[in-house]
Amino acid sequence: MSALTLAGVSGGYRGAAAVSAIDLTVGRGEVVALVGLNGTGKTTLLRLAFGMVRPTAGRVSVLGTPVAGLPAAIWGRVGYLVDTPLAYPELTVRENLRMALSLHGRSAARLDQCLGRWRLRESAGRRLRHLSLGNRQRVGLAAALAHDPDLVVLDEPGNALDPAGVIILRDELRRRADAGAGVLVSSHHLDEVARVADRVLVMNAGRLVGALDPHGAELERAFFAMVRADDEERVR
Numbered sequence: 003m004s005a006l007t008l009a010g011v012s013g014g015y016r017g018a019a020a021v022s023a024i025d026l027t028v029g030r031g032e033v034v035a036l037v038g039l040n041g042t043g044k045t046t047l048l049r050l051a052f053g054m055v056r057p058t059a060g061r062v063s064v065l066g067t068p069v070a071g072l073p074a075a076i077w078g079r080v081g082y083l084v085d086t087p088l089a090y091p092e093l094t095v096r097e098n099l100r101m102a103l104s105l106h107g108r109s110a111a112r113l114d115q116c117l118g119r120w121r122l123r124e125s126a127g128r129r130l131r132h133l134s135l136g137n138r139q140r141v142g143l144a145a146a147l148a149h150d151p152d153l154v155v156l157d158e159p160g161n162a163l164d165p166a167g168v169i170i171l172r173d174e175l176r177r178r179a180d181a182g183a184g185v186l187v188s189s190h191h192l193d194e195v196a197r198v199a200d201r202v203l204v205m206n207a208g209r210l211v212g213a214l215d216p217h218g219a220e221l222e223r224a225f226f227a228m229v230r231a232d233d234e235e236r237v238r
């Protein structure tokens with residue numbers, strides 16, 4: 003059973019399809035990265051996966067169950083950060099993480115472990131709104147992953163993180179995948195995704211146009227060649 007499957011999914015905004023005919027499977031135990039230029043539809047694809055934008059065509063299943071009417075028990079096995087983080091500015095870091103755990107039916111016993119993993123112990127008592135952007139992003143990611151989800155979907159998770167945060171993120175994604183979760187992340191940073199992804203999918207003009215070998219040489223060159231070839235194909 004896959005962690006996430008999109009079959010023939012299209013959708014967008016105000017009747018215009020921002021994303022078309024997406025076939026995508028994220029297996030258990032793998033990290034899949036979605037890369038593409040600004041405005042190519044990465045965020046929209048992730049929104050479509052969870053019904054935040056309603057698909058005009060196609061089917062989505064999450065952990066083997068159709069996403070429409072997904073039972074709470076399955077939602078509880080999903081961790082995502084797309085658009086707004088599951089975090090409140092007026093609460094402290096500790097309170098935010100305790101709430102994220104409790105919303106997913108987990109005890110606060112792992113709160114300390116979570117603060118430690120994300121190196122947030124020193125800021126545990128501070129209100130979120132007083133933290134730097136990068137530390138707020140750490141809290142958002144920690145909240146999304148605190149309950150050890152079986153499906154992880156993150157939009158540009160490396161945004162605003164410092165190099166230490168990027169390393170923690172990478173380790174946490176790998177840890178989830180090694181524990182059998184499926185992980186889907188969008189990113190602009192090819193070198194960053196190459197370090198963590200098992201597969202790199204390229205998006206252009208609202209469609210998936212190919213895959214890159216994350217361990218291949220000249221990833222950047224291969225990426226631009228793929229995008230250019232697709233652009234040329236489309237104007238023909």
Ligand SMILES: Nc1ncnc2c1ncn2[C@@H]1O[C@H](COP(=O)(O)OP(=O)(O)OP(=O)(O)O)[C@@H](O)[C@H]1O
Nearest residue numbers: 015016020038039040041042043044045046047190
């Ligand atoms: N809320 C919205 N309402 C209308 N159009 C939108 C909305 N969000 C995105 N779009 C449009 O949909 C298209 C795809 O945008 P999307 O944000 O999915 O791209 P992206 O690949 O995530 O871009 P970026 O890398 O810049 O974050 C763009 O043309 C964008 O202008």
